[in-house]
Amino acid sequence: xxxxxxxxxxxxxxxxxxxxxxxxxxxxxxxxxxxxxxxxxxxxxxxxxxxxxxxxxxxxxxxxxxxxxxxxxxxxxxxxxxxxxxxxxxxxxxxxxxxxxxxxxxxxxxxxxxxxxxxxxxxxxxxxxxxxxxxxxxxxxxxxxxxxxxxxxxxxxxxxxxxxxxxxxxxxxxxxxxxxxxxxxxxxxxxxxxxxxxxxxxxxxxxxxxxxxxxxxxxxxxxxxxxxxxxxxxxxxxxxxxxxxxxxxxxxxxxxxxxxxxxxxxxxxxxxxxxxxxxxxxxxxxxxxxxxxxxxxxxxxxxxxxxxxxxxxxxxxxxxxxxxxxxxxxxxxxxxxxxxxxxxxxxxxxxxxxxxxxxxxxxxxxxxxxxxxxxxxxxxxxxxxxxxxxxxxxxxxxxxxxxxxxxxxx
Amino acid sequence: xxxxxxxxxxxxxxxxxxxxxxxxxxxxxxxxxxxxxxxxxxxxxxxxxxxxxxxxxxxxxxxxxxxxxxxxxxxxxxxxxxxxxxxxxxxxxxxxxxxxxxxxxxxxxxxxxxxxxxxxxxxxxxxxxxxxxxxxxxxxxxxxxxxxxxxxxxxxxxxxxxxxxxxxxxxxxxxxxxxxxxxxxxxxxxxxxxxxxxxxxxxxxxxxxxxxxxxxxxxxxxxxxxxxxxxxxxxxxxxxxxxxxxxxxxxxxxxxxxxxxxxxxxxxxxxxxxxxxxxxxxxxxxxxxxxxxxxxxxxxxxxxxxxxxxxxxxxxxxxxxxxxxxxxxxxxxxxxxxxxxxxxxxxxxxxxxxxxxxxxxxxxxxxxxxxxxxxxxxxxxxxxxxxxxxxxxxxxxxxxxxxxxxxxxx
Numbered sequence: 035x036x037x038x039x040x041x042x043x044x045x046x047x048x049x050x051x052x053x054x055x056x057x058x059x060x061x062x063x064x065x066x067x068x069x070x071x072x073x074x075x076x077x078x079x080x081x082x083x084x085x086x087x088x089x090x091x092x093x094x095x096x097x098x099x100x101x102x103x104x105x106x107x108x109x110x111x112x113x114x115x116x117x118x119x120x121x122x123x124x125x126x127x128x129x130x131x132x133x134x135x136x137x138x139x140x141x142x143x144x145x146x147x148x149x150x151x152x153x154x155x156x157x158x159x160x161x162x163x164x165x166x167x168x169x170x171x172x173x174x175x176x177x178x179x180x181x182x183x184x185x186x187x188x189x190x191x192x193x194x195x196x197x198x199x200x201x202x203x204x205x206x207x208x209x210x211x212x213x214x215x216x217x218x219x220x221x222x223x224x225x226x227x228x229x230x231x232x233x234x235x236x237x238x239x240x241x242x243x244x245x246x247x248x249x250x251x252x253x254x255x256x257x258x259x260x261x262x263x264x265x266x267x268x269x270x271x272x273x274x275x276x277x278x279x280x281x282x283x284x285x286x287x288x289x290x291x292x293x294x295x296x297x298x299x300x301x302x303x304x305x306x307x308x309x310x311x312x313x314x315x316x317x318x319x320x321x322x323x324x325x326x327x328x329x330x331x332x333x334x335x336x337x338x339x340x341x342x343x344x345x346x347x348x349x350x351x352x353x354x355x356x357x358x359x360x361x362x363x364x365x366x367x368x369x370x371x372x373x374x375x376x377x378x379x380x381x382x383x384x385x386x387x388x389x390x391x392x393x394x395x396x397x398x399x400x401x402x403x404x405x406x407x408x409x410x411x412x413x414x415x416x417x418x419x420x421x422x423x424x425x426x427x428x429x430x431x432x433x434x435x436x437x438x439x440x441x442x443x444x
Numbered sequence: 445x446x447x448x449x450x451x452x453x454x455x456x457x458x459x460x461x462x463x464x465x466x467x468x469x470x471x472x473x474x475x476x477x478x479x480x481x482x483x484x485x486x487x488x489x490x491x492x493x494x495x496x497x498x499x500x501x502x503x504x505x506x507x508x509x510x511x512x513x514x515x516x517x518x519x520x521x522x523x524x525x526x527x528x529x530x531x532x533x534x535x536x537x538x539x540x541x542x543x544x545x546x547x548x549x550x551x552x553x554x555x556x557x558x559x560x561x562x563x564x565x566x567x568x569x570x571x572x573x574x575x576x577x578x579x580x581x582x583x584x585x586x587x588x589x590x591x592x593x594x595x596x597x598x599x600x601x602x603x604x605x606x607x608x609x610x611x612x613x614x615x616x617x618x619x620x621x622x623x624x625x626x627x628x629x630x631x632x633x634x635x636x637x638x639x640x641x642x643x644x645x646x647x648x649x650x651x652x653x654x655x656x657x658x659x660x661x662x663x664x665x666x667x668x669x670x671x672x673x674x675x676x677x678x679x680x681x682x683x684x685x686x687x688x689x690x691x692x693x694x695x696x697x698x699x700x701x702x703x704x705x706x707x708x709x710x711x712x713x714x715x716x717x718x719x720x721x722x723x724x725x726x727x728x729x730x731x732x733x734x735x736x737x738x739x740x741x742x743x744x745x746x747x748x749x750x751x752x753x754x755x756x757x758x759x760x761x762x763x764x765x766x767x768x769x770x771x772x773x774x775x776x777x778x779x780x781x782x783x784x785x786x787x788x789x790x791x792x793x794x795x796x797x798x799x800x801x802x803x804x805x806x807x808x809x810x811x812x813x814x815x816x817x818x819x820x821x822x823x824x825x826x827x828x829x830x831x832x833x834x835x836x837x838x839x840x841x842x843x844x845x846x847x848x849x850x851x852x853x854x
Binding site: 040041042043054058061062066080087088089090091092093096097161162164165166167169170171172173175176177178179180181182183184185186187188189192193194195196197198199200201203204205208209210211212213215216217218219220222223228229230231232233235236237238239240241242243244245246247248249250251254256259260261262264265266268272274276281282283285287344347348349350351352353354355356357358359360363364365367368370371379382383385386388389391392393394 | 450451452453464468471472476490497498499500501502503506507571572574575576577579580581582583585586587588589590591592593594595596597598599602603604605606607608609610611613614615618619620621622623625626627628629630632633638639640641642643645646647648649650651652653654655656657658659660661664666669670671672675676678682684686691692693695697754757758759760761762763764765766767768769770773774775777778780781789792793795796798799801802803804
């Protein structure tokens with residue numbers, strides 16, 4: 035039996051989102067019980083267009099669970115009229131097109147809010163809809179560069195490096211979710227909707243707090259990248275260490291952690307070292323401290339290391355790869371990961387919403403909808419169209435033919 | 445005149461958050477108009493304890509804007525009684541202690557929800573409050589290891605590398621914000637609060653979607669780290685390139701981007717190359733494609749490169765450092781960054797909330813409260829205590845003496 039989260043019951047979203055940023059915001063909404071209708075071009079959303087056999091097949095599948103799909107040609111007058119009629123019955127419109135795309139369609143936020151003053155018009159963008167950088171084309175890779183993340187990642191003598199995960203897209207998406215729900219919460223009091231526009235660059239900026247702290251601390255001098263060490267080099271142990279069978283990360287935030295570590299590695303004589311007893315002292319002797327730790331870690335397996343350190347209350351972890359994560363009993367057990375059968379990809383593991391897990395809602399995943407799968411149902415709900423009307427709209431190229439193939443190569 | 449965002453007006457938060465994760469969630473709430481009361485131990489919150497002259501001074505300052513501070517000793521019976529009385533008048537309690545800390549204080553979620561069934565009890569943790577890893581001590585560095593981020597960051601022949609920003613702490617924090625507001629939204633209908641518990645590891649997992657896609661695409665084989673290139677190596681150009689005065693990132697998601705790039709770099713003869721005209725063809729010849737791009741970029745400045753590429757509609761950006769970001773006219777102009785004068789740190793630049801910027805709320809930043817700065821006001825509001833009662837509580841060590849110095853070294 036599919037369970038359902040009902041937190042957002044009664045909220046209807048017209049989802050024009052594409053790739054990661056917008057679709058993650060609406061994924062969180064769909065998983066929390068909103069009705070999310072993915073409004074796709076007749077050729078399908080960009081990510082769908084790459085097809086289930088591509089590297090994009092998995093992200094598309096996991097991000098579009100529990101959504102409905104309709105096709106609609108917003109480049110036609112009829113298509114836009116239909117969209118406006120739907121807006122009058124919706125709570126949220128979401129898009130992450132380039133800044134002027136919706137205006138060029140004749141569907142600007144102002145126009146839609148005039149039709150429905152209770153509407154929350156949500157957009158995701160790279161840099162926001164105002165300011166000198168508004169028209170910069172943004173992808174995760176470019177926002178990682180612009181926002182300073184790359185300048186902080188890597189080795190002192192390596193080029194700047196990206197984080198291996200698409201953090202800008204997803205930070206944008208989850209802040210957009212937060213902004214939408216905040217606006218819906220406020221609407222309960224004011225009765226009014228409004229515009230929310232989350233810039234990916236804004237959304238990642240708070241993650242730089244440590245690095246900015248290090249910059250001010252160093253008398254406003256830029257310092258070299260610090261690989262796996264603390265951005266201000268004021269903490270040790272704080273690093274990734276070689277184990278016999280891989281790597282572990284260890285961090286001692288308090289002096290008690292250091293004392294626990296010395297017990298775990300059986301070096302009680304170092305407890306008497308007054309210099310190493312303080313954070314400043316250890317930071318000054320970072321090389322020596324890291325050598326003491328590595329000396330021990332390289333002789334033990336990751337799991338031995340973890341067991342001994344956790345016993346002594348020292349924050350530590352093993353560096354895990356994708357395979358270990360997809361088979362992690364902890365993540366599977368709490369329902370964050372869920373194995374499903376995909377008709378083309380075979381056995382894959384979908385993700386739940388971190389917010390569902392937070393609220394204890396174990397929603398059964400559904401695979402993403404086929405392109406236009408819900409045309410009939412949705413257009414009936416919103417527009418009261420009969421079979422003949424629908425057939426005419428299909429013939430006119432306003433609505434796609436059911437079962438038409440996605441094509442993202444355009 | 446200080447403007448105020450009123451989205452969350454009327455919501456009162458008792459904030460036991462520490463370091464980044466919890467405080468970021470309550471930062472977003474404070475900036476959206478909630479009353480956030482930071483409930484600190486008599487020695488102050490961990491991050492405050494490191495002091496304004498440390499590398500932690502800036503993160504503490506920017507994350508605790510617009511909050512009030514009271515001191516309260518939760519280890520004393522009287523302190524716990526006071527906390528319970530406050531809970532009866534609050535909407536949200538937030539904490540990111542280790543899993544059993546609140547229970548050990550006698551202040552478990554169940555106890556507090558019994559006192560106030562409308563309460564949202566919010567906690568941030570590393571791995572959640574259930575499952576085999578619940579007691580693993582978690583910091584950003586360890587969650588980056590456990591969640592797979594490190595295994596994906598770096599070079600094929602380098603050790604696994606952390607992302608240079610504290611993405612796990614902040615992903616945890618913003619999802620926690622989303623979960624709290626969702627629960628408050630639902631409370632408008634049900635009249636009931638509940639528990640929300642966001643695990644940092646859950647919160648970052650969706651950012652691995654591309655990498656998991658690459659894993660499935662490669663017949664479930666783990667591949668080497670791909671530095672600044674696409675995780676599945678299916679896209680080119682997609683890299684960080686050397687410029688004459690630094691680095692730029694360039695990404696061609698569509699064939700039109702490639703054609704635009706060839707125009708920008710004035711290599712029209714390559715438009716006829718049929719192999720390079722398709723994404724698959726370019727991915728196969730990635731080395732050649734990257735050489736074509738680098739040949740051009742290394743001869744030009746970052747700003748020249750950006751200007752030419754943006755003109756042709758090619759997604760691109762310059763790799764910027766902390767200094768460039770803190771002085772970015774775009775971020776300053778839209779109010780995401782705001783210079784202020786700090787009594788000890790001097791001229792520093794605070795951050796606004798990405799959600800405030802999204803809703804157009806330009807809230808004036810206020811520096812974080814001194815430790816216990818609002819004891820008198822808050823205890824009066826909540827408990828109707830007179831001067832003599834307060835003096836007694838101070839004498840009993842239940843409430844701190846105003847102006848006592850923070851001490852995070854314990």
